[in-house]
Amino acid sequence: MEQQIPVADSESERAPAGRWRIPLTWSVGALLACAAFVASQSFVARELRTEFERRALDLHAGLVHRLSGDLDTLHALRGLFDCSESVSSDEFRRFADDVLDRHPSVQSLHYAELPRTDGPALRHYDLARAGAVEFVGGGLHAHALMQRVLGAAREGGQPVASEPLCGADPERRVIGVALATRGTGFVLGGFDVDALVESNLHGELRDDFAIEVVDVTGAGAGPCRVYAGAHAPAASGLLEDVEVRREGMFAGRPWSFAYRPARGYAVRGAWEPYAIAAGVLALALVSAAYLRGLVQRNRRVERDVRARTRELTRSNERLQSQIRDRRRIERRLRTLIAMTSRQGITRAQRIAELLRFAAGELGLDGAWVARRRDGLRVIEHVFDPDKRIEVGDALRLNASLCGETLRRGQLLALGMVAESPWEEAPEAAEGHISAYVGCPVRLQGEACATFALFSRRGAFVEFELNDLNFAQLVAGWIGQELTELALEEQLAHQATHDALTGVPNRALLHDRAEQALANTLRAGESVGLLYLDLDGFKQVNDELGHAAGDRVLVAVAQRLRPLLREGDTLARLGGDEFAVLLPRMESRAGAELVAERVLAAFAQPFARGTQPTQLGCSIGIAVAPEDGDTVEALMHRADEAMYAAKAAGKNCWRVAEAVA
Known part of the structure; x- marks a missing residue:
């Protein structure tokens, strides 16, 4: 029996129907706008915080690297005096001019000898940058606070930094660093921390960061601020409480680095919550107008309701x-x-959850993400409860459904693979797939992977348009995850490897050495460390320039890699210094054998344009636990042994045990 719908007898009876929907729509829209504003503001603040912390860590790594590089200039200057019986004033000036040209933060270089009670006053050399801080009474070595530093440098044998020193101009300060030579002299350097920090701030970094560097040891009154940037930290906004603090060492003095967002940085993204709230309100207005139209339309429909039921x-x-x-x-x-x-999970786990969710939403049995590699389709991520498809499975790309998806560059949906032109595809035969949906995944605009969903039930599957659109949406999200995953892997590699040679840097060497000492020494074996310094490399730089020197360093790394075992580590420490970590050795003889191989490799000249270049290598060997059971002790003993090899005529190796 057809249902009879009552119709209002008059316009006054019909008018109240639907009037409440418009104010309700506005009320709901206002509530949604408020919720969207709060949620988007929280999301924007979290994203800005994450971005700032990442950029601050990158900036900190650059500053620490520059500090280490500037200290290396004192080691080089000491080498000039240690390797020469007599250094003239002109030789000192030429060397110092070159250092000041390449290192903006080095304000002055000095050499001074300890006075003798039974002889004439000894020499001292001073060279300062134009406009550098001047000290009352003489050069940096004559400063009253540097006397204590000179004593510490003579006792420790390592660079020792002073607290901030005031010159004739009280508004400017420098950090004095002293390093004892083999004789009775010292090499000293004045370092302008302002120049060091600001040389690393370029472009947006200069306006985005408020930086403070504090000497934790400080003077007698406590910690002392070494540097304070020109920009004040943000006092309000989304990032007012954000601070990234890291510790570092400068010539034996612990420094604390604090990075805060500047005022201009803190206002980024502040407009987005308002835009979202405005969009929600606009949607509420459109909905209200739409509902009003529905009310008017219903009034017209009610006149002939029975005929149009x-x-x-x-x-x-x-x-x-x-x-x-x-x-x-x-x-x-x-x-x-x-x-x-979601926080606290890896991107691989996040992709696995996306695959599981997409398969469940479409009512299919599983899903995978496959990458195109050398003409093959290689599974990188998979959700398959039956375990018939696993990560690493590879098929020929041309004959596969994934290959057809990439060739088309658009979605491919097969409700029954056996009734399609691709019934003999390897996915259908090996994976027992009866239905398939594949979407190209674009990385940086190029379709180089596929996101596929499949069924093994043997029945025809009818895909709805909304489901196919959803599959393409998930493919886009997966592409973003893969892109960010590749970027994270690239940044991690850059942070732990030398940019010129591609071998591990000092930080990665330190981590691997700590791991080797913890694992190998527990097993009763030995850990070897070779400290390598190239002989004659300075001549290559002086004669052919730094570009040729860089090519030689790359060639050295390429020549040394094949000499090592799979578990060994070749690292570049900086300049022309390399190190080789040898875990799980039975005795010191193993390290000596590797040193002989290295010297044999240097017997062949290196290409230098059209002329070959003959280089040597001085090697210091230290073995744990005999020469130390910490990374620092092992590095120190190997460095001493390397200098002993230098003193023995270069292009040879010495062991730390013999040096002691």
């Missing part, structure tokens, strides 16, 4: 279907946002 029923069914589809899309988007915003 079936049509309205069909329209209602379509509307309900759209609402269900919209709710499903919104639920899926909320789930995707929650998955990709």
